[in-house]
Amino acid sequence: MTDIKHHAYLFDATRCIDCRACMVACSVENNIEMDKTRIWVAGLGVTGEYPNLQRSTMVYHCMHCEHPDCMSACPVGAYTKAPDGPVSYNPDVCIGCRYCMNACPFGVPHFDYDKGIIDGAFIDKCTFCPQRIYNGQEPACVQTCPTDALEYGDRDELIKRAHERIAAHPDRYINHVYGEHENGGTSYLIISHVPFKDLGLPELPETPINEVSEKVMEMTIPFALSWGAVLTAVTVGVAAYEKKNGKGKAEQTK
Amino acid sequence: MKLNITLPKFLRIGTLPLILILFMAIAFVVAMMRYAFGIGAISDLSYSYPWGFWISFDLFTGVVISSGGFLMAGTVYILRIKEFEPLLRPSILTAFLGYIMVAVALLVDLGQPLRIWYMMIHWNHTSVLLEIGICVMSYLTVLAIEFTPVVLERFPKLHKVAHLIHKFIMPFVILGVVLSTLHQSSLGSLLLIQPQKLHPLWWTPILPILFFSSAVTVGMAMIIFESTLSSRYFQRGLETHLLAKLAKGLPVALGFYLVLKFGELAVAGDLGYLFTSGVMSALFWAEILIGAVIPLIWFSIEKNRANPNRLFAGAVILLLGMILNRFNVSWFAVKHPDPLFYMPTFMGNVKYFPTLPEVAVSIGIFSAGIMAFGLIAKYFPVFEAEHETEETHAPVRRLHPAPTAADD
Numbered sequence: 001m002t003d004i005k006h007h008a009y010l011f012d013a014t015r016c017i018d019c020r021a022c023m024v025a026c027s028v029e030n031n032i033e034m035d036k037t038r039i040w041v042a043g044l045g046v047t048g049e050y051p052n053l054q055r056s057t058m059v060y061h062c063m064h065c066e067h068p069d070c071m072s073a074c075p076v077g078a079y080t081k082a083p084d085g086p087v088s089y090n091p092d093v094c095i096g097c098r099y100c101m102n103a104c105p106f107g108v109p110h111f112d113y114d115k116g117i118i119d120g121a122f123i124d125k126c127t128f129c130p131q132r133i134y135n136g137q138e139p140a141c142v143q144t145c146p147t148d149a150l151e152y153g154d155r156d157e158l159i160k161r162a163h164e165r166i167a168a169h170p171d172r173y174i175n176h177v178y179g180e181h182e183n184g185g186t187s188y189l190i191i192s193h194v195p196f197k198d199l200g201l202p203e204l205p206e207t208p209i210n211e212v213s214e215k216v217m218e219m220t221i222p223f224a225l226s227w228g229a230v231l232t233a234v235t236v237g238v239a240a241y242e243k244k245n246g247k248g249k250a251e252q253t254k
Numbered sequence: 255m256k257l258n259i260t261l262p263k264f265l266r267i268g269t270l271p272l273i274l275i276l277f278m279a280i281a282f283v284v285a286m287m288r289y290a291f292g293i294g295a296i297s298d299l300s301y302s303y304p305w306g307f308w309i310s311f312d313l314f315t316g317v318v319i320s321s322g323g324f325l326m327a328g329t330v331y332i333l334r335i336k337e338f339e340p341l342l343r344p345s346i347l348t349a350f351l352g353y354i355m356v357a358v359a360l361l362v363d364l365g366q367p368l369r370i371w372y373m374m375i376h377w378n379h380t381s382v383l384l385e386i387g388i389c390v391m392s393y394l395t396v397l398a399i400e401f402t403p404v405v406l407e408r409f410p411k412l413h414k415v416a417h418l419i420h421k422f423i424m425p426f427v428i429l430g431v432v433l434s435t436l437h438q439s440s441l442g443s444l445l446l447i448q449p450q451k452l453h454p455l456w457w458t459p460i461l462p463i464l465f466f467s468s469a470v471t472v473g474m475a476m477i478i479f480e481s482t483l484s485s486r487y488f489q490r491g492l493e494t495h496l497l498a499k500l501a502k503g504l505p506v507a508l509g510f511y512l513v514l515k516f517g518e519l520a521v522a523g524d525l526g527y528l529f530t531s532g533v534m535s536a537l538f539w540a541e542i543l544i545g546a547v548i549p550l551i552w553f554s555i556e557k558n559r560a561n562p563n564r565l566f567a568g569a570v571i572l573l574l575g576m577i578l579n580r581f582n583v584s585w586f587a588v589k590h591p592d593p594l595f596y597m598p599t600f601m602g603n604v605k606y607f608p609t610l611p612e613v614a615v616s617i618g619i620f621s622a623g624i625m626a627f628g629l630i631a632k633y634f635p636v637f638e639a640e641h642e643t644e645e646t647h648a649p650v651r652r653l654h655p656a657p658t659a660a661d662d
């Protein structure tokens with residue numbers, strides 16, 4: 001397990017049996033209250049018409065985006081993206097503005113609405129179990145999953161494995177690995193037998209969502225400087241003009 | 255020199271101040287509850303709706319209605335159109351109080367209010383919210399500097415200091431205009447990161463430009479609105495000719511805004527949504543008609559500009575429409591991923607509707623702002639031209655608003 005260059009998950013919706021063991025494992029491992037779980041398993045019930053009935057389940061999880069929008073949005077830089085995959089959150093600088101919750105296209109970061117100023121209200125989200133993966137173990141959810149619906153490994157390898165599995169059973173899967181390119185790529189990959197939209201996943205472009213706002217932000221300082229220069233020039237110009245033409249209209253209200 | 259605030263007089267409170275104080279007290283109690291038990295205890299905010307009424311009203315609306323300050327500062331100081339000077343101080347005061355209200359509201363809304371100053375030391379340069387935070391904090395300082403002469407003039411001994419500040423005011427004025435331009439537009443950029451959540455009728459890469467141009471129109475309308483109100487309340491003359499001149503600029507600014515807005519929709523190929531998106535289309539048309547089209551026509555008619563009541567009515571219509579725009583962009587047209595899909599229902603609300611305590615906080619803060627404006631305007635030479643303060647200060651001033659005709 002030590003040769004993982006880019007940590008990633010692969011979720012296979014056809015294998016998930018909705019047992020929710022991963023939720024429990026996560027809460028136990030990370031010592032969080034059960035109603036604040038970092039994983040949500042949603043059974044979507046039975047769909048389709050008899051005899052072509054389908055049921056599906058989605059394990060919803062931080063996607064550990066390659067270009068995280070939470071990180072781009074956070075004013076104080078509470079998020080960091082490790083070069084080898086995990087996106088982590090640092091409660092020590094968070095001011096609780098909840099902009100990251102708005103920014104994340106997957107609705108992942110959660111907030112302590114029930115905590116006052118003494119306990120301190122923070123954001124919570126999946127950490128990718130750094131205490132485990134950097135010690136050669138799988139994340140708790142992956143290790144617990146009884147059907148191997150959740151797998152863990154190197155991102156490139158998992159993408160390859162996903163495509164192979166789809167190729168081996170073209171009748172069983174939709175030919176797409178969600179997260180390979182979505183939002184500029186994510187480290188939580190999903191393959192499924194039902195359309196990804198039905199799993200509650202947003203349709204995202206291949207370019208990272210934060211591209212537009214980051215471009216606008218880049219223009220801020222140059223814009224501020226030139227706008228300031230223009231205003232200074234106008235100020236000096238108007239003052240000079242007034243001096244030349246006597247006081248002019250400045251007199252009116254005095 | 256006498257300070258005229260004596261306790262017995264202070265206890266004589268009119269009805270309006272009494273109501274304002276009541277609202278403030280309610281907001282205070284609610285805020286204390288929030289600090290003790292958490293935001294969830296008093297609001298309907300949830301995992302799926304992290305921003306609600308507070309952001310739409312206190313932040314988005316609060317900032318935009320404070321835009322009169324930089325407009326007037328720019329007109330009077332930079333363009334040196336001195337005739338607008340009587341409108342300068344009230345606008346700066348409104349802006350100053352407006353931004354303080356924004357800051358106070360954020361102290362309720364933030365999960366870690368004591369850390370609000372972290373924005374000054376931890377910088378994430380890709381964050382739009384950081385830019386807004388820094389601009390608002392700096393601009394508050396600038397406004398304080400711009401307003402200090404008014405306070406100092408109240409005390410004859412400090413006139414020299416006031417003059418000194420006045421001499422060096424220009425860099426601050428320019429800085430103030432730059433900062434305002436930045437954060438008025440950046441409030442629009444705040445939504446850029448939610449292309450898949452904000453309805454396409456509103457999401458566009460030019461959101462910052464739209465926000466800035468609408469802020470200019472709101473600033474002008476706000477000056478009309480607030481001059482009219484305070485002239486009634488303080489029973490002083492209204493500078494109708496100035497307001498009329500100001501209103502002349504409104505059709506131009508609104509026209510520019512409309513061209514941008516529809517031009518962008520056409521270029522992006524989103525015109526189809528204008529009639530096909532149900533409630534969203536209706537909201538869009540409401541904001542466009544009330545906030546831009548009707549005021550544009552209204553202020554184009556000379557008769558409407560010459561009459562103070564009609565000026566006021568036009569300004570109110572514009573303000574309502576533009577505030578609806580801010581609510582649309584930051585709340586009504588934002589659709590978060592449907593939490594039913596992936597979240598056990600016990601974890602969060604599926605819908606958001608502001609609770610009474612939530613609204614009460616905003617009303618309380620707003621009342622405090624009105625109250626502060628009234629008090630400051632009463633005790634400091636806000637409505638007086640510069641450097642004429644000695645004679646105009648009648649020795650007796652009363653807090654009670656009604657019989658103050660002698661003031662001016």
Ligand code: SF4
Pocket residue numbers: 061062063064065068069070071087103104105106107108109125
């Ligand atoms: S899924 Fe959301 S919280 Fe996770 S890394 Fe991506 S943007 Fe951030």
Ligand code: SF4
Pocket residue numbers: 073074075076077078079093094095096097098099100101123
């Ligand atoms: S809530 Fe905290 S982590 Fe999220 S954007 Fe705000 S400061 Fe950053």
